[in-house]
Amino acid sequence: MIPPQFTYFAPTTLHEALTLLRHYGSEAKLLSGGQSLIPLMKLRLATPAYLIDINRIPGLDRLHESNGFLHIGALIREADLERSELVRTQYPIVRDTARVIGDPLVRNLATVGGNLAHADPANDHPATLLALEAEVVATGLDGERTVPVAEFFTDFFTTALRPDEILTEIRIPAPIAGSGGAYIKLERKVGDFAIVGVAAQVTINTMGICTRAGIGLTNVAPIPLKVHTAEAFLQGQHLDQDSITHAAQLAAEAARPEADLRGSIAYKRDMVRVLTSRALTRALERASGPTA
Ligand SMILES: Cc1cc2nc3c(=O)[nH]c(=O)nc-3n(C[C@H](O)[C@H](O)[C@H](O)COP(=O)(O)OP(=O)(O)OC[C@H]3O[C@@H](n4cnc5c(N)ncnc54)[C@H](O)[C@@H]3O)c2cc1C
Numbered sequence: 001m002i003p004p005q006f007t008y009f010a011p012t013t014l015h016e017a018l019t020l021l022r023h024y025g026s027e028a029k030l031l032s033g034g035q036s037l038i039p040l041m042k043l044r045l046a047t048p049a050y051l052i053d054i055n056r057i058p059g060l061d062r063l064h065e066s067n068g069f070l071h072i073g074a075l076i077r078e079a080d081l082e083r084s085e086l087v088r089t090q091y092p093i094v095r096d097t098a099r100v101i102g103d104p105l106v107r108n109l110a111t112v113g114g115n116l117a118h119a120d121p122a123n124d125h126p127a128t129l130l131a132l133e134a135e136v137v138a139t140g141l142d143g144e145r146t147v148p149v150a151e152f153f154t155d156f157f158t159t160a161l162r163p164d165e166i167l168t169e170i171r172i173p174a175p176i177a178g179s180g181g182a183y184i185k186l187e188r189k190v191g192d193f194a195i196v197g198v199a200a201q202v203t204i205n206t207m208g209i210c211t212r213a214g215i216g217l218t219n220v221a222p223i224p225l226k227v228h229t230a231e232a233f234l235q236g237q238h239l240d241q242d243s244i245t246h247a248a249q250l251a252a253e254a255a256r257p258e259a260d261l262r263g264s265i266a267y268k269r270d271m272v273r274v275l276t277s278r279a280l281t282r283a284l285e286r287a288s289g290p291t292a
Helices: 014-027 037-042 078-083 085-090 092-099 104-109 112-118 125-131 228-234 241-254 265-288
Strands: 007-009 028-031 050-053 063-066 069-073 135-140 143-148 153-155 166-173 179-187 194-204 210-218
Touching: 014 028, 014 050, 014 135, 014 166, 028 037, 063 085, 069 085, 078 092, 078 104, 078 112, 085 092, 092 125, 092 179, 092 194, 112 125, 112 166, 125 179, 125 194, 125 210, 179 210, 179 265, 194 265, 210 228, 210 241, 210 265, 228 241, 241 265
Parallel strands: 007 050, 028 050
Antiparallel strands: 063 069, 069 166, 135 143, 135 166, 179 194, 194 210
């Protein structure tokens, strides 16, 4: 299908984009990679009168580590994450996530900022960023504020972003020694959205005791889920097969999947259990040795 007519803006500064956004309000939509918005417009499920293309705004495409954080600019593409040596060596869970999103054509355009702002519970980055306790930077004409990812997803396809704000950056705390993480996704075929996805990030001390655990789930609730019960249980535990098995069971109990063409409730819940166990095991391997 062909989208309805719209007026297109291509601002070259953040201030210009924010001014347009405030002026046109709910009639406007921001355009990043277009991989979610354009299909919706073609199906006429989204009919914005004004499109504000933020791709020409300098500075939103930076990927760097500073002040104890990995900074991911809103316009960083999935392919940038896949190719980054910094991400491969220091944040392998982020690379795990980027490389299972759609296909190479999608990943060349789709942005991390758009992935979060769109707030599709089937999107993969939210679970990983929940596990990593990341935060997003929301910028408006009145300044910027940071929102923990754990407070960012407020409802189905809904975020804490105000209508006149742009998500400008994602900040991930740099992992301390003894940390490792992994994202594992079950899909019907390569390139599909997740039946279930699980992100796990752990930190262990020299005795093998878990001092921090983060677990996020994809597509098993109206919003991405952070599994507080399993995280709290793991803290202080020796991270081994027994504790991992129990944490995986807690994650399965926390999931709130719905039956659809990807599977029944019981199947999805059990896949949460299986994938949580695998993600924690992989996270532990990475925390214990060189990242892979
Ligand atoms: C064939 C296909 C397969 C896919 N498979 C997967 C998958 O397996 N896993 C997955 O996670 N995703 C998947 N996607 C979705 C893809 O990752 C999307 O591109 C992503 O969710 C949105 O990013 P975008 O840059 O394309 O955003 P856009 O489509 O440009 O925008 C999406 C929404 O977010 C808003 N927005 C965008 N950027 C910002 C910003 N910086 N600040 C505020 N609001 C903003 C827009 O206004 C719009 O409402 C797939 C897409 C396609 C087409």
